[in-house]
Amino acid sequence: MNRFERGIKESFSVPNPIKKEEFIKKFPKPEMSLSKFVISQIPYVSKVTWALTILMFISVFLAPRILGVKVTWFISGLTPLMALLAVSESSRSQKYNMAQLEASTRFSLRSLLLARMLLLGIVSFVLIIVSVPLGTFYGSFRVFETSLYVITPFLLSASIGLYIVRSIKGNNGFYMVSAISLFISLIMFMGDKYFGFLFLSVGVKYWLMLFMLLLVLTIVESKKLLNNTEDMTWSL
Amino acid sequence: MNNIGTLYRYEIKKIVGKKLFWIMSALLFLLAVFTPFSNLVGSYYESGEKIASNLSFYKEEQAGKMALSGRALDDELFNEAITAYSKVPDVFNYSSTEEYRKYALAYNEVYGFIRTSTGLKFEDIKNWDHDATYVYEKRKENIYLYLEDSFLTDNEIKFWKDNYEKLDKPFTYYYHDAYQILLDSFQTISIILFAFVSIVLSGVFANERQLKTEPIILASKKGKKETFMAKILAGITVSVSVSLILSIILFSLCLGYYTPEGFDYSLTVYFNAATYDISIGEACIIAYLIMQIALVLFSIFVMTLSEVLKNSVAALSVSMLLVILGGMISIPQSFRAIGQIWDWLPVSYLAIWNMFDERTFPIFGKCILSWQIVPIIYIFLSLILYMIAKYKYKKVSVE
Amino acid sequence: MELVIDRLSKQYGSKIAVDRISAKLGKGVYGLLGANGAGKTTLMRMICGILKPTSGSVSFDGIDSEEEDFRAILGYLPQDFGYYPDFNAYDFLFYLSSLKAIPKKEAKAKINELLEVVGLREVAKKKIKTYSGGMKQRLGIAQALLNDPKLLILDEPTAGLDPKERVRFRNLIEKLGKDCIVLLSTHIVSDIEHISDEVLIMKDGSFIFQGKWNDKESSLEDFYLSQFEEGEDSE
Incomplete structure (x- = not known):
């Protein structure tokens, strides 16, 4: 502010505003589109989740150099952990008793859940899209088999996890989801050494059937979780 | 004592009352029931054509092997095996030919013995003109070479060579499928059991904080020392009981279906590196007994984590990570000390190639075998961990 | 029968949750009043021996709160x-x-x-x-x-109880207070109005009032609020 502006300010008193609130209310409230809402949720996804996701991406890129042909099992062991992160983020409202507050906001709990599931679903999808070619190139299976071995454990972990968080509230449910996802990861990490019979070429058709079944189950459970938001606010 | 008994029973109830316990137990038992028969399921295919069911294939093989059981691995048996294999066409997939099934199938383990001892390739069978003395000499030569390349001390190399000399030769062949399956599935079963313990015991202490029952427990007369003991005992009871039941089921199924024959089969014939006088049956018993002791140590470790971290998911993640790393990582033998320590950790040790390998524990110039010393180390470590956890729990508060 | 609290303190970093509290409590019912964050729960946890104090001690008839014999005579109902x-x-x-x-x-x-x-x-x-x-x-x-128990520590015991249950509870506490030391914290002044022998009012980790109150002069609620006003005036 220069000395003239200062001089004018000192010389003249500004009249008190009249009908200030009514005037401000005339301005249209800024609206938020659904896509903007989804993007706005990015910083509200837990930092630990983002950190672990980044770590997973780094591991996927480094794995071929370190593990060579065993990279397929490593990647297929990572994807259930990605599903665990996605499911646990989706159930945060329940876990921290925020469901009632979130249910009463403009973007309802249902939209919030959808936004979180979309966000982490997209990230998981990117991880899988990146992993499959790497797994195929460095591993010992063809594209089709690698895709099945990478995606199926993800869907298994996701479908079971979504069912559990819907049925069992609180820390108990979260623990069960963690335990089951870690167990699936363990089976896949150890796949070549101890569970080789699961990866024989004769078994591919069973993997395909399991994949289709789990894809349907994951979609059904996701829908049920979204429709179940009313139940989350029931505090008993 | 009455109160500790009641506390102990309630702690067990807390562990087994969870759905996850029953889900994991069911998975374990399914695995135990499926494992002995996993090779018999399905069919054998060649170029998309079904050749035979695995079961019928196995039945033929079993009959053949049983007919040879009890015979010495000597000139007569070797010549029979070579003659049988000579009738098999020299093609890439020779093991799927009719001739193989008809003549050679029963002799596959005898042929395997010759092959691992002498390096004989299938295509050179028709030119074989050696005898049993040659086979045993070559075997000895290869084993001695292996010992010298295994980064062992001079004392250890001498120890193993002396042991090998003491073994009665020629070895006797026995049909031993029951014990082979028990040993082959040993590490898989162990890994799943460790995962089971991680999942079931990670919340033993942490759950009290998460469920908000900790203040009431700590404010009770028996809320510290006795509660701690009851929890530890309950955790150990659950893990060892499940493991014992699993082992009994596995032994019963294997010995029941495949017969107990072959108990006295020399382990060194099955596993070259084990050049000492122990049978495959004894090895099975030792392995599964050590598994129980390892589980006690791992259970106390998981419960200690649960107490220290005060978070069941954190305890679960750390212990499962160790199980995964133990199964995935192997340290080269050239790093003798670190490699031995790593391979002797419970998460890595429960594997035949670690339990019966050639690395020993030297005490006053004597070489103590790993399976003789490791259980003692585990018991000692269990006591140390117990003391640490007890000390930690004594100082616990609701902060 | 005497509970002795001797200069009990609890500090978390720079925050003093309980500030050198001393008291001697005999048989009877003691109502512990205070705003949220006054330090009531922290104090009660230290009395029960489940939270280590930064300094000070608690004993019952000479038995320190860390001993098993102390816990043998203790009955504790946590807030949550x-x-x-x-x-x-x-x-x-x-x-x-x-x-x-x-x-x-x-x-x-x-x-x-x-x-x-x-x-x-x-x-x-x-x-x-x-x-x-x-x-x-x-x-x-x-x-x-x-x-x-000879020492009963109740942290917000009537939370979640309906009025009829609260009356039953009050009668029970009144009866118990004849034979043991009952320390009861609450936000509901009526819970202790007619049954407490002494009132302890806590603010910012210290007792700002400790003693009997005269129900003929004013209601306990007014008395409680006046203690806070006095406290603010003196500041």
Whole structure:
């Protein structure tokens, strides 16, 4: 502010505003589109989740150099952990008793859940899209088999996890989801050494059937979780 | 004592009352029931054509092997095996030919013995003109070479060579499928059991904080020392009981279906590196007994984590990570000390190639075998961990 | 029978949660009042020996709060306590009886008696996870009384109880206060208005009032509020 502006300010008193609130209310409230809402949720996804996701991406890129042909099992062991992160983020409202507050906001709990599931679903999808070619190139299976071995454990972990968080509230449910996802990861990490019979070429058709079944189950459970938001606010 | 008994029973109830316990137990038992028969399921295919069911294939093989059981691995048996294999066409997939099934199938383990001892390739069978003395000499030569390349001390190399000399030769062949399956599935079963313990015991202490029952427990007369003991005992009871039941089921199924024959089969014939006088049956018993002791140590470790971290998911993640790393990582033998320590950790040790390998524990110039010393180390470590956890729990508060 | 609190303090970093509190409590009912964050729960936890004080000590008839014998005479109801979802009321109380070293036979009789007193006899075999908030609170009260405690510490015991249950509870506490030391913290002034022998008002980790109040001069609520106003004036 220069000395003239200062001089004018000192010389003249500004009249008190009249009908200030009514005037401000005339301005249209800024609206938020659904896509903007989804993007706005990015910083509200837990930092630990983002950190672990980044770590997973780094591991996927480094794995071929370190593990060579065993990279397929490593990647297929990572994807259930990605599903665990996605499911646990989706159930945060329940876990921290925020469901009632979130249910009463403009973007309802249902939209919030959808936004979180979309966000982490997209990230998981990117991880899988990146992993499959790497797994195929460095591993010992063809594209089709690698895709099945990478995606199926993800869907298994996701479908079971979504069912559990819907049925069992609180820390108990979260623990069960963690335990089951870690167990699936363990089976896949150890796949070549101890569970080789699961990866024989004769078994591919069973993997395909399991994949289709789990894809349907994951979609059904996701829908049920979204429709179940009313139940989350029931505090008993 | 009455109160500790009641506390102990309630702690067990807390562990087994969870759905996850029953889900994991069911998975374990399914695995135990499926494992002995996993090779018999399905069919054998060649170029998309079904050749035979695995079961019928196995039945033929079993009959053949049983007919040879009890015979010495000597000139007569070797010549029979070579003659049988000579009738098999020299093609890439020779093991799927009719001739193989008809003549050679029963002799596959005898042929395997010759092959691992002498390096004989299938295509050179028709030119074989050696005898049993040659086979045993070559075997000895290869084993001695292996010992010298295994980064062992001079004392250890001498120890193993002396042991090998003491073994009665020629070895006797026995049909031993029951014990082979028990040993082959040993590490898989162990890994799943460790995962089971991680999942079931990670919340033993942490759950009290998460469920908000900790203040009431700590404010009770028996809320510290006795509660701690009851929890530890309950955790150990659950893990060892499940493991014992699993082992009994596995032994019963294997010995029941495949017969107990072959108990006295020399382990060194099955596993070259084990050049000492122990049978495959004894090895099975030792392995599964050590598994129980390892589980006690791992259970106390998981419960200690649960107490220290005060978070069941954190305890679960750390212990499962160790199980995964133990199964995935192997340290080269050239790093003798670190490699031995790593391979002797419970998460890595429960594997035949670690339990019966050639690395020993030297005490006053004597070489103590790993399976003789490791259980003692585990018991000692269990006591140390117990003391640490007890000390930690004594100082616990609701902060 | 005397509970001695000697210069008890608890500090978390730079925040002093409890600031050199001293008191000698004999038989009777003591109402502990204070705003949220005054330090009531922290104080009660230290008295129970489940939270280590930064300094100071607590003893009952010469027995230090860290000793097993202290916990033998203690009954404690935390403000926010949990339960094992798969346990029923019998299981829960039997389990706590064993924690309190009560022999089985005696425990059985005591549990039946207490379930009757708190009105949970009919639902005793149902799993706790099916109970309402008030039922869980009543179960909590029952477990605090299992070992006939000489020192009863109750942190917001009437939370979740309906008016009728609160009256029952008040009568029970009044009766208990004749034979033991009862320290009861609450936001509901009427809970202690007519049954407390002494009132302890806590603010910012210290007692700003400790003593009897004259119910003829004003209601306890007015008296309680006036203590805060006096405190603010002196600042």
